[in-house]
Amino acid sequence: MKAISNERELLMIPGPTIVSPRVLRVLSKPVLSHVSDEFVEGYKEALQLQKKIFGTEGTPFMLAGSGTLGMEAAIANLLEKGERALCVENGFFGEKWEEIVEAHGGVVDRLRFNWGEPVDVKQVEEKLQEKEYKLFTVEHVDTSTGIANPIKEIGEIAKNTDTLYVVDSVCGLGGMPLKMDEWHIDFALTGSQKALGAPPGISLFCLNEKAWKAVDKRTTEPGDYYVNLKRWRPIMENPKGYFATPATGLVLGMLEALRIIDEEGLENRWKRHEAYSKAFTAGISALGLENFPAKGHEAHTLTVPRIPEGWDDAKMRSIMRNKYGVIIAGGLGKLAGKTVRIGHMGNDTINDLVATLASMECSLAEMGLHDDLGKAVGAMMKVFSRL
Template sequence: FEWGEALDLKRVEEKLSSGDYKAFTVEHVDTSTGIANPVDKVGELAKDTDALYIVDSVCGVGGMPLKMDEWNIDFCLTGSQKAVGAPPGISMFCLNEKAWNVVESRKTPVADYYANLKRWKPIMDNPRGYFATPAVGMVLGMTEALRIIHEEGLEARWRRHEVLSDAFRAGLGALGLEQFPAEGSEAHTLSVPKIPESVSDSDMRGLMRIKYGVIIAGGLGKLGGKTVRVGHMGNATSNDIVATMSALEMSLMELGYEMEPGAGVGAAEEVLVTLRVEA
């Protein structure tokens, strides 16, 4: 599939209908291009196949809807550090009975001792059966992150991420900046705008960091110097969106980009005020 475009459902359906695949993987959110794949619609295609449906939702879980059972996902994995909002260092995964049966019936030995889920099954059933020294700080951080998610509520959290994403895109549009991901396929957890040809990517990001205290990431691979990546996930707030948009505006102005001062911030604020929170 082309960079910046979501997967082609027809091509996926054609491949799966051949019956030649034991498993297939789909990336929920791609952080290099800012696209979100329609994992729910892929799940409709997966329900009538024996192939395992594996979803990488490292940048999705906690920030965008993901319904494992309803969407026929067999194995889903994520990380602690992105939309979940916990410190980095913990990998999380969930698998259903179909996926576990594949683990149990595997004939080729797993090369890595610690990646062998069959070895860990008794411990997952009864954690007291393995006396070890866990990374206590990471576990406590994850516990607090999950408490925050539970307190906010998943539906409200998904809505917040959607509004923050819409607000940042509105600000970018008001500044005349295009989005790299195809329209309708944008992720809610980050934005990937194109940089004007007249502006140096490194100079702009440098100004934002040094002068305004806001750090954003540069483009990856063939998008290096052409795009930037702005995360608005986890426990990001409206204030973060306004501050980032303001830093982006001022840096662009200082580098000679013609724009109406405050246009991006104003457009973002018009969307942000639609976010309802309980007093």
């Protein structure tokens, strides 16, 4: 038997995620002029809501691009050629920073931890004391492993240094706590398509005054034209101005997604994502699967179970999609074939989690790897029933 139609496939990968019908209705409206009052006022409101969600009084940027654009903007503007950056890595996306720093002529030092293990705060502190770094980068959540790093505790170290603290929260913001000012983060970034619940295409990031001082003290101009933030800053302060045409429809879709978050309330949203994580972990445990990230350090926005030796994760995912209409992701990088990744963030509901776990159970049963249908879903629902 095959799924009846791909128009109703359930997208449960760790981004892009399911988009609310409210956002889709906004996206279906006619294209507006980028200087129309309706768009300009919408852009202003979106930027103010962005600051609220980032927890900052710094400068918000909302530009056409992916989360990688935010990473590039951080390095292009904060780091000059020959300056040293410390890249703290424990997954695929942490390693991505190295390439960006080197592409902009920076000197990379690496502090590496095993994939799936959290960053050790003490080692970060010791490394920052060894040399003078212009900035250091940390992943809030690394989507390749499902690990959540202690960005709050690292911020307590950062506040006592001149080194700029840069956090990639593409798979964290909107689903897990991030308080940029309170946690002494100088540059934080995310993308529209994960826990914020909007379509791909918008890069969101914020800078504080410490970061702006570093930009102002540069002796050379950034090598990139589009991500030169001095060119964009007047537009973010008054979207009526012009530097490059904004993605009008996506910005207004982003606005609606941010309104949804604001209506739910950040604290409530964080608690919901934590509940999803606990419940889904209980479900995969009932299947006999273990989480890849270290216990107690799991991200709340996705679950990354290990795939036992001899199991064919590609076959399981194929059955899930073709028969049950549910899409999850395979392992990334060196974890390909060793893990699968299930997103549960943004606008996902308990019903979505039930359908996903049920399709996993049924697919494994069809492969002869599970013989107690309903056990995993039951374990998950027991967690939800107690909340």
